[in-house]
Amino acid sequence: MSEIGKIIQVHPADNVLVALQDLAAGETLVWKEKAYTLLEPIPAKHKFTISTIAAGDAITMYGVLVGKAKTDLPVGVRISTENITHASGSYSLHERRTGWHIPDITKWQQKTFDGYHRADGSVGTANYWLVIPLVFCENRNIEVIREALLEELGYARVKKYNQFTQHLTKLYQSGADTSAILETDYVEVETGNNKSPLFPNVDGIKFLTHDGGCGGIRQDAQTLCGLLAGYITHPNVAGATILSLGCQNAQVAMLQDEIQKRDADFKKPLFILEQQKLGTETRLVSTAIKQTFAGLVEANKNTRKPAPLNKLCIGLECGGSDGFSGISANPAIGYTSDLLVALGGSVILSEFPELCGVEQELSDRCVNENIAQRFMQLMQTYNRQAEAAGSGFYMNPSPGNIKDGLITDAIKSAGAAKKGGTSPVADVLDYPEKINKAGLNLLCTPGNDVESTTAEVGSGATVVLFTTGLGTPTGNPIAPVVKLSSNTALYERMPDIIDINTGTIIEGKETIEAAGERILNYVIEVASGRIQVSAVRNGQDDFIPWKRGVSL
Incomplete structure (x- = not known):
């Protein structure tokens, strides 16, 4: 975390720093004994230069190429869509690099969750x-x-807005004008299904x-x-x-x-x-x-019965991401992913347009060359199809992403890939294939939140961890979707759709590892039916099949 709580360098090789809070023009900040004076305001979640960068030179973040300068950039300026453009590194088949730091799983080895046991040996978190x-x-x-x-x-859902409509109807019938109706506040009324x-x-x-x-x-x-x-x-x-x-x-x-x-x-x-x-x-x-x-x-x-944690399959998803997603929520569930893999469970990382720029790292982590080649082939084919339609992976960031600091697809992707932790890639799946190997699995899907979540569950995810920096209500009909905020402001602003706050990492109150452990404990409670997540409580049953056309 930042030495002064205001800035952070995500990787030692980066030539930009991230603002953890709004920074003023003229402010001088010190990072690793070097002082940087800001030439313009830097909003929280955005990045500023820490070295002089010539036009055409690389912008590096997360230790990888994420863009190139359009113009000469002095020290202390904010990088934006006006002064940098998307760029990502090339990739090819390298030697396997599957070594990883296996986390300590001692405290979970004897833990179980209460699930629904099926004839094929799988265990569900719901019925x-x-x-x-x-x-x-x-x-x-x-x-x-x-x-x-x-x-x-x-099974009917609570019709909580019906009585509010009835109240407005009575106001109208009593002679209330439009202004009186618009000024009427909604009041929560208990109308539950009896x-x-x-x-x-x-x-x-x-x-x-x-x-x-x-x-x-x-x-x-x-x-x-x-x-x-x-x-x-x-x-x-x-x-x-x-x-x-x-x-x-x-x-x-x-x-x-x-x-x-x-x-x-x-x-x-x-x-x-x-x-x-x-x-x-x-x-x-x-x-x-x-x-x-x-x-x-x-x-x-069928009733719930204890099952080992290696029967869990977690989908890793993000949507409405912001400039904090890649340094709080995503690496936190990445550590959760590593814990579950170490326990013998399965995880699914999808959204291939949001893996652009980190292909080399992920292909190097594949357990054999055939799996690595399949990943690279799927990425290349997908991007070519997008380009043939007049787009490309570089078009993936949404206006909300850009406004909150994710200004190139490579920046967004480098942060999104953190959801997959550090474990080896056990398998690569093409939609809508079913997962059949323990460990980290890569699934070819669009970056579209609902299409990707729909696909992950179709491939076998029994719980989905969904990170967001801007807020989204996305859910799934049959798998609980746990919503995690990258920042505390979102958690406090949208408590009806967010389940877990990882803004504690940004605030220096919690480490990534501690947050990852907290998330795994929460997943166990959700999988056991003891906690009902917001998306389930709100009846958020999003289901959109992908037709394999170009969708970013």
């Missing part, structure tokens, strides 16, 4: 029933089934509607079936009801084939109904309802 359309034509029928089941079975769940061991029924299954290209249908099979065979799922129209590209046989790829001895209850065979909507919907009900009866027989 859900799925209702899924094979094609968008069935979305309306899915909604009809949703309306019929959720409230009657005790019904207890009929099936207490089933966490809920989730309806995975989507806009795929037909049209597009045949590969879209195959990929969708692979993703849906990943959810059906997922440890957090007890069984599923599938609605098929009958004539779509995503055929039932295609789905069944993808299920077999993931679980050759599949034993979960699976009900598949085809509307064009059954005939009327009434027959289709009523059959789906009674079969789902019967499936819930069976799912409710």
Whole structure:
């Protein structure tokens, strides 16, 4: 951490420092016995130069190339999109560098979590029933089934804003004008669902509607079936009801084939109904309802039992990142990742556009050359497709990222990669493949928050650690998404969507290692069902399949 609590150098080779708080023009700061006078204000999360940099010269952060100067830059100026441009280093196949500092796991070796044990040996952190359309034509029928089941079975969400609307209605009817209505404050009203769940061991029924299954290209249908099979065979799922129209590209046989790829001895209850065979909507919907009900009866027989921590699979995700993400939240969950890998568990790092610039490090960490070559090939193919569409990985940072200090994709990527810790890369997966190796796995997905989270869970993540610097409500239908803030201000501003604060690292109150240990303990409680994360509590069931087109 910074010697004076105001600045930090992330890596000894960096030629920029990071402002940990707003810094004024003319302020002189000392770092490692050298004084730097600022020529302009430096907002918190942004970076300033500590050496004279000529036009075309490298900007280095996290010890890697993250940009090049557009103009000559003196000491003490803020780097921005106006004076630097994205640049990243080349990469090639090198010798394996899989040695790493294995953390001390003594305090967790005898720990367990309480999960749902499945016939294939996996252990879930939740117990859900799925209702899924094979094609968008069935979305309306899915909604009809949703309306019929959720409230009657005790799974309906609290309609907390209904009474507020009723209050506004009464104001309007009593003669209140627009200004009076706009000045009315929302007041939290307890309106809870009075019904207890009929099936207490089933966490809920989730309806995975989507806009795929037909049209597009045949590969879209195959990929969708692979993703849906990943959810059906997922440890957090007890069984599923599938609605098929009958004539779509995503055929039932295609789905069944993808299920077999993931679980050759599949034993979960699976009900598949085809509307064009059954005939009327009434027959289709009523059959789906009674079969789902019967499936819930069976799912409710499963209860939580202790399981070793090596049965956990954690997805590593970020969204709404800021200039602190790469020095607080991301390295903190990176240490959590290392702890779980050392315990024999699995982690998934995705978002390939946000690994741009760190390809060499990650490929060097792959356990063998075949895996390293696959990673490099996927990265190169993905970037070429983006460039062919008139974009490229350099277009990944959002306006919010840039405003808060992530001004090139390489800066964003170097910080995002910290989520993967330091352990060797055990495997590289192409979406929507299923994870089948313990350790750190790289999964090819877009940087898009929901597409990537959807994919990680489809590949087997049973809990997702999601870091954010700006705030995002993203969740998932079947896996708890733990939201971690990179800064304390966000944690205090959005307490309804943030679960864990790692701004303590920025403030010098906690080390990265201590935060990583705290996060692992929290994950154990979440995985055991003893803590309900904000995304679950808020019903944030985001589900967007990636069609393998260009998405950054």
